[in-house]
Amino acid sequence: MADDITGAVRILHIVAGVTLAGGAFLWTTVIMPTSAKLLPPPVRGAMVAALFPRVSNYLAAASATAILSGAWLLGLIVGFDGVVPVVTSTLYGAVLAVSLVAMLAALAIAVFAIRPMGFRLIALGKAATPGAPPPPEVPALAKRVARLGLVNFAITISVVALMALAVNLRT
Numbered sequence: 001m002a003d004d005i006t007g008a009v010r011i012l013h014i015v016a017g018v019t020l021a022g023g024a025f026l027w028t029t030v031i032m033p034t035s036a037k038l039l040p041p042p043v044r045g046a047m048v049a050a051l052f053p054r055v056s057n058y059l060a061a062a063s064a065t066a067i068l069s070g071a072w073l074l075g076l077i078v079g080f081d082g083v084v085p086v087v088t089s090t091l092y093g094a095v096l097a098v099s100l101v102a103m104l105a106a107l108a109i110a111v112f113a114i115r116p117m118g119f120r121l122i123a124l125g126k127a128a129t130p131g132a133p134p135p136p137e138v139p140a141l142a143k144r145v146a147r148l149g150l151v152n153f154a155i156t157i158s159v160v161a162l163m164a165l166a167v168n169l170r171t
Ligand code: HEM
Pocket: 010, 013, 014, 016, 017, 018, 020, 021, 066, 067, 069, 070, 071, 073, 074, 075, 077, 096, 097, 099, 100, 101, 103, 156, 157, 159, 160, 163, 164, 166, 167, 170
């Protein structure tokens, strides 16, 4: 029974992690750079206004699920009483603790920085007069959103590598 629960949580964790990493990869390295290169600003603005809220909800949900299921999985594997000793005295636990902190930081960046800036950009785009140049804050804001998106993507990929390490460190 305990093994069944651990197996189910492991599947939930892997599906959430793959969904997050795959979604972040496609958005930051394919969709955004390609649309910036190919689409005129009004079309790009309409596309981002339609996609950003959905993509941002989807990535935040996948990220929260990966974090919660990861913490749960650790408790199931080492025993909930064993989490603190394992984290403080083994490399396996330290790697997982670093992963947890890194993913919490990425989620905070997404929720408290990328999301509000993205919605501000969408509002500015909607308020702009058609044909007029964009308000002066738009290019700098767009650059900051793109940069923070890349930071979060880098954190996510690093955590994927840390997961592979953790699985091999478990004794
Ligand atoms: C980007 C986010 C993450 C991704 C993509 C991810 C992915 C994975 C993958 C693919 C595995 C291997 C499963 C297996 O072979 O059994 C794994 C294992 C695991 N992950 Fe994550 N993970 C992420 C975040 C986290 C976080 C934040 C924690 C929190 C502690 C965590 C805890 C664990 C644990 C405990 C295991 C099992 C290790 C073992 O078998 O001993 N993960 N993860």
